[in-house]
Amino acid sequence: xxxxxxxxDEDIILEMLVExxxxxxxxxxxxxxxxxxxxxxxxxxxxxxxxxxxxxLKNSTSDDLFYxxxxxxxxxxxxxxxxxxxxxxxxxxxxxxxxxxxxxxxxEDLYNMIQKC
Numbered sequence: 001x002x003x004x005x006x007x008x009d010e011d012i013i014l015e016m017l018v019e020x021x022x023x024x025x026x027x028x029x030x031x032x033x034x035x036x037x038x039x040x041x042x043x044x045x046x047x048x049x050x051x052x053x054x055x056x057l058k059n060s061t062s063d064d065l066f067y068x069x070x071x072x073x074x075x076x077x078x079x080x081x082x083x084x085x086x087x088x089x090x091x092x093x094x095x096x097x098x099x100x101x102x103x104x105x106x107x108e109d110l111y112n113m114i115q116k117c
Contacts, residue, residue, distance in 0.1 A: 003047045005029045007037040007065065008054040008081065011077055013103075017052065020107050033057060034065045050114050052101070055082035064114070066093050077117045081105070 002024045008014045014030055021028045029044055031037035034057050041048065051069060053062050062080075069076055077098040099113055 001025055001027055002049045003027045003029070003044070004114070005031070005037070005044070005048045005051045007031050007034075007051065007057070007062065009033060009058045010054070013054075016107075020111070034060055034062065036062055037065055038068060041069055041072070045069075048073070049077065050078060050098075050117060051078045052081050052110075052114075055080050061090075063090050063093060066097070067097060070072055072095065079110075079113070 004021055006014060006017045006021070006028060007030075008017065009032050011032065014032055018028050019031050026048075029040045029048065031040045037053075053066060055062050057065075064078075066078060069078065079099045079101050080093065080097045081101045081103060083103040098117060101110055101113070
């Protein structure tokens with residue numbers, strides 16, 4: 001079973017992803033903000049395998065959070081999720097993220113990508 005952290009400030013998306021991946025057998029952690037995501041990550045860093053990280057969170061980009069998690073867990077697989085294009089993402093993040101997922105996405109496609117890592 002993979003352990004997944006989902007970070008998204010849109011409640012409906014966060015709830016939908018949590019429910020979907022729970023049904024698929026994942027152990028899911030979730031956070032609607034950068035601050036809460038850091039707390040969840042710090043408490044569970046050793047067990048988190050994959051992160052789905054919304055690129056734009058309320059009042060901030062997710063850049064700091066991305067680097068925070070990568071510094072603590074360099075091999076962590078982080079999927080950047082956004083309604084914007086990959087080109088709008090920080091180039092360093094775009095090149096070091098495991099994958100970029102454009103919203104809206106097809107849930108099964110996202111599931112298949114995560115299963116492969």
